[in-house]
Amino acid sequence: MRMMSSWRLTADLFLLISLCFSAGGEQMIWRPQSCSLGCIRQGSTECEYCRITADDVQLSPKINYTSPFGGCVPWPCHTFLGQETPELCLHYVEAPRNIHIEFQADQDPTYDAITVSWNPSQYGIEFLRGFQITLQALGGSQILCQLFLLHNDLSLTPAHAQRVYFSDPFTHLSLDTKYVVTVMALPVPERWHQFYQKKEFFTRTCPEKNGLEKCKKDWYPRYVEVHQDKQDILVTFNLAPENFKIRHYFSSCFGGGLRNYTNIEPDFTLNKTHHTYRLHNLRAGTNYTCEIAADIVDAVRKTFVIVVHYKSEEPLTSDFTKSSLIILLSMGLLLTVIGAVIFTVVYKKRLKKAVKTKMRPDIIEQYYDKKLDEAQCVLLDRNTRPPRLLICYSSNDGPAHKMVVLQLAAFLQKHMATEVHLDLWESLSIMEEGIMGWHCRRMSECDFVLVICSRGLLQNQKNLCEDEDQDPVENTTLTTITLIGQEMCRTKALGQDLSKYMAAIFEYSEESDIPAVLSLASRYTLTKDLPLLFSHLHRVPLHKPGVSLQVENISESGYSKLPAGAALQLAIQEAKVQISEEQKEDI
Template sequence: MWGILYLLLTLAQPLWCQTTAAPVTAQDCSLDCIQKGDPACEYCRITRSHITKGLGFNSIEAFGSCIPWPCFELLGDEDPKICQHYVQAPNDVKVEFLNEPNPESDSIVVSWKPSYYGIAFLRGFQVFLQALGGTSVACQLFLFHRNISLPASHAQRVYKSDPFPGLSLGSQYAVTVMALPVPEKWEKFYHSEIFSTRSCAEKKGFEQCKNDWYPEHIEVQQEGTAITVTFNLAPPNLGIRSYFSLCYANGMKKYTNITPDLTTNKTHHSYQLNNLQEGANYTCEIAANEVDAVRKVFNVRVTHIQNEDASPRSAAPSLAVILPLCLVAVAILGACLAILSRRRPELQMKKFNMQPDIISQHEEGGDQEEVVSLHRNRLKPPRLLICYSSYDGPTHIKAVMQLGVFIQQHMATQVCLDLWDSLRVAEEGSMAWHCRQIRECDFVLVICSRGFNRRPEPEDDNEDLEVGLKSNTYSSGVVIQLIGEEVGRAKARGQDLSKYMAAIFEYSEETDIPTELRLISHYMLTNDLPLLFSHLHGVALHRPGAYLKIDHISDKGFAKVPAGAALQWAIYEAGMALGEKKQRSLEEGD
C-alpha cells in the first residue's frame, strides 16, 4: 500500500510543480461571492464599486484614488477574529514591463510570493504604486474568499497584479505590496521596491524623444564684443519650438531664451550672446526648452579688444626721443636689482635656516592639486530626514521632493521623507513618525520658508480635506518646535550640533530661518550643494594641496543630470508661485 502511495505521489509531482509555478491572477467576481465563501471566487479583484456597495458611500471622496482595506466592514461582520491575525509581508516582489501600445508611457505588472508566516490567515493583498517626487498614487485590492485557509505550500505560488498603465517614461516609482489583514502595531506587513521606467530613447529611439535630443553641431564666432552661436535645430516631428542657453563665468550667469523663426530656416539658427565680460572663459549649455532635456556643453572665450591709436604719426617723434633714455634707465636699474636679488635670498635663508634644494624641488613639482575621492568603505549611506512646511503650497512641496530625489540619486545618501512613507505615517501618525525618524536618522535637514513663520492653530471644520491640510500644516510647525528644543538642549549640554541643518531655497530669505534654528549650520540651495555634501559625509572640500571632486554636485554641474534639472525647474516654479502669492497679498492689503 505504501509503495502504491509513493508511486502516485511521484507521478503527481511534475503536475504539482507545474501548478505551483503558474502565476495566479485575479478573477472578476462579486463581493457577495467573497463574503459567502464560494469556492468559485477563490482570488478576486475588488473595485471601487464593490467598496461603495459594501460600505454604503463613495470611497473616492473619502479615500482619494486609493482603494481602502476595510476588513471589519467587508469580512468581519460575522467573525471579527478574521481581521485580527498577523500576516508577514510578501517577498520576492518583482516588476515586469509590458508592451504598452502608447509610445509616450510605460506599463508594468507586479508579482510576489506570500510569506510562510501567517499564511493560514491570509485574506488578500493590496498593491500601491507611487511616483517618487510626486503625489500620484494608484492602488489595487485583491481578496480571497473568507473561508479559505492557505497551506504552507502556497507560499511558493506567484501572485500577479493587474497592469498599471500610463506610467511616465524615465521616472522613478515605488511599489508596495501589503499582506492583509493588517492589525494595529504591526511593522512587517508590507514590502516595497523602487524601480525606474524605461527612458524615452530605450522605448522609441533617440530621434523620437524631446528630452533626449540635443544640438550636435555648434559653431561660435566673435564679432567685436558680441558672440554669435549657430546650432542645428531639432527635427520637426519632435515639435520643439523654443530653446535656451545658459552661460557661467566668474560666478555670473547669463540666461538666453531662443525662439527660432522656422519660416526662414528649418535646419539651423543663430543667436547672439551680448554684454559678456572681456577676457573671461564661459562654459555654456544649450538645450531644448523641455523638462529634463539633455544639455549640450560648449565653451566660449571672449578675447580682449584693443583700441587703435587715433594719431600714430604725431606720436612717432616723441617715442624716438624717449625710447633710448628709457632703455638706459632700465639697464641700470636691472643691474642693481640683480646684485640685490643674489644677496637677499642667501641672507633670508640663513636667517630662517631654509634649504634651497628643498625649495627647488617644490618649484619643480609645480602647483598641481591632488584630487581627493570619497571613501567607499562606508558600510551604509547616511540617513537624512527632510522636514518642511506644507503651508507654502504644492510648488514648494514639489521642490522639496525633487531635492530629496537629487540627494538620494547623486549624493550617496538615503533620504527619509513623509510623502514617500505614507503607509508608515498613516500607521504611526505624523508626529510619532517624525519623532522616530529624528531619533534614527543620522542627519535632519529643515527646509525653511515663509510657512515656518506662520504657525496656525488647528480649527474645527466639517470638511475632511480641509481638516487634513490644516493638521499637516500644524504638525510641521510642531515638528520645528520639537527640533528647536532638541537643538537648544544639545547646545546647553555642550553636545555636537552637526546632526541638525537648516536650508533655504533661492526664493527664500535668511529671515525665514526660525530663531531656534539659528544655532545650526544653514545653507542656500542650490549654491551650497557641495557644502551640504561635505556636511553629510564628513569630508573637507579643500585642504592644502588637494580638493574634493564629486560629479554633479557643483553649482555648474548639478543641472547636467535629469534630477538636477528637475530640481532647478521646481525651484524656479516655486519661486514664481510664491512671488505671485506675495504680490496678491500686498495688493489685498492695500
C-alpha cells in the same frame, strides 16, 4: 464496426478532455469582486476574491485608518480575518511570481492606465488570505495602493498556483514615466522585506498611446549643445520628426535682469534632423537660463544654462605685436638679472647669520608647534563613520524645489562625506513604519537634522491653524518641525549643545521664510555656505591662527565643477525661474 466504435470512443474522450481544459482555463483568471468585510469573514462563495476600499476600512472600528491604507504598510492578517479564527493568520505565504503589466484604454490623452496580474506562489498557498499591490513613480512621492482579500473558508492547493489574479486598473499615471509595482501575498511575517516581488516599467509615451499627430505639444528638443564664438553663443538642437510638420521654433534666455527672445526658422534643405542658431548681444561673465521649444500653443520647453565667458580682444596690428614682444623680453631679461643679484646678496647674509645663531635640535623642538601643523589636514578615511544627516523639507513649493532638495542630498552624500537620510530614498521603510514613525526614528538616530525652509513651508504653517484638512504629508512635515522646535527648547533649558539642529534656505528663498520655531537653530544660505555646512557636520574649524581649512570643490564657485554640483546648480536655476514666475502671477 469495432474499429469504428473505438474511433468514436477516442474522439468523444478527446472532446471531453478539451472541454475540461477549456472550462478550467476560464476559471484560471480571477478578477476582483465588490463585497464587504462581513461577507469575507462569513466565508460566502460570492466573496472569493474581493477588493477592499477606503470606505470598507473606515467602517471597521479595529483598523487604525490613515489615507491611503495606512501608508501602504502590510497590515496584520488578524486585523481583517483573525478576530473569529486566529489560526488563519499563524502562517505566511511566499512572494507571488510572474508579474505582468497590461496597458488599459484611457479617455484622457495626458495619462495612462494599467492593470497588474500575477500568479501566487505554491509554497504556503494553503494559508493564502489576500494580496496587497503598491504602485509608485520612481523619484516621486505619490503611492497608490490596492488591497484584495479571500474569504475565510477558501481552501487552496499547490495546483491552484496556476491561477492568474488581476488588480483593479491604476489610472491617472503620467506618460513616459518609470514606475515600480510591488505585489505581496497576505499574510506576511513581521520582517516582510523578502516576501514580495516588484517590477519596474515605463508607461507609454504620448505617440505610443495617442499617435504622433496628437502629440506635437508633448515633443521637445532632448539634445541641446552650446558653443561660444567670440561674444556670441551657438546653440544646436534636434528638430521634430517630419510628420509633426513643425516649421518654427523659439528660444528665450534670461540673465542679468534682461530677457533675450529669438525666433528660429530652420532651413530643412540643409539639415532635416538638427539646426544651429546664434544668440547675439549676451553679456560676458553672465549666467543665462534659457528655454527652447516648438512655436506652437502649450508646447513643452527644454531648459538649459549658458555661461558667457570673457574673450580677450585681438591686437590691432602685427607691428604693434612685434614691438610689444621686444619690449617685454628686454624688461624680463633686466628684471631677471636684478633679481638674481639681490637673491645672492640676501642669501649670503642669512647664511652668515645662521652659522652664528645655530641652535640645538632639542631647543628647536620646544618652539615647533606640532598641533598647528597637523590641523591643516582633515583625514576622512574609511574607518571614520560619516555623520548621519536627516533632511526635512516642504513639497508645497512644487517639483522644482523638490528636485533641488534631491540634488543637494546627492551632493552631500557623494562629496561631503555625509550619510544622508531623505524620505524620497526610503519608500519601503516609510511603507513599513509610516511617515511619522520614520521621521521620529531618524531624528533620534541621526547626528544632525537639517530643515530646508521655503515660502511654501512658512505658508503651510500659517494655514494649518485655519484649515485642518490639509495634505497628510504636509501635516507630517509641520508636525516634525514642531517636534524639532520643542526638542531645541528642552535642550536649551538643560544647557546642552544645540548644534544638532540646522535651518537652511536656498538663494531663491528669504531668511524670513525660516519659521520662528527654528529661531535657535544654526542658519545657512546655500550654496554660499557649503564650507560652513561642511565645518558644522564634521566639527572642524575653518580658521585658526595661521591655519585656513580648504576643502576641495566645496567652495561657492568650485562646487559646480563636479557633475553632482552642476546638477544642483541647474536645479536651483530652474527653481528660481519657476518661483519668480509664480510670484509674478500672484501679483
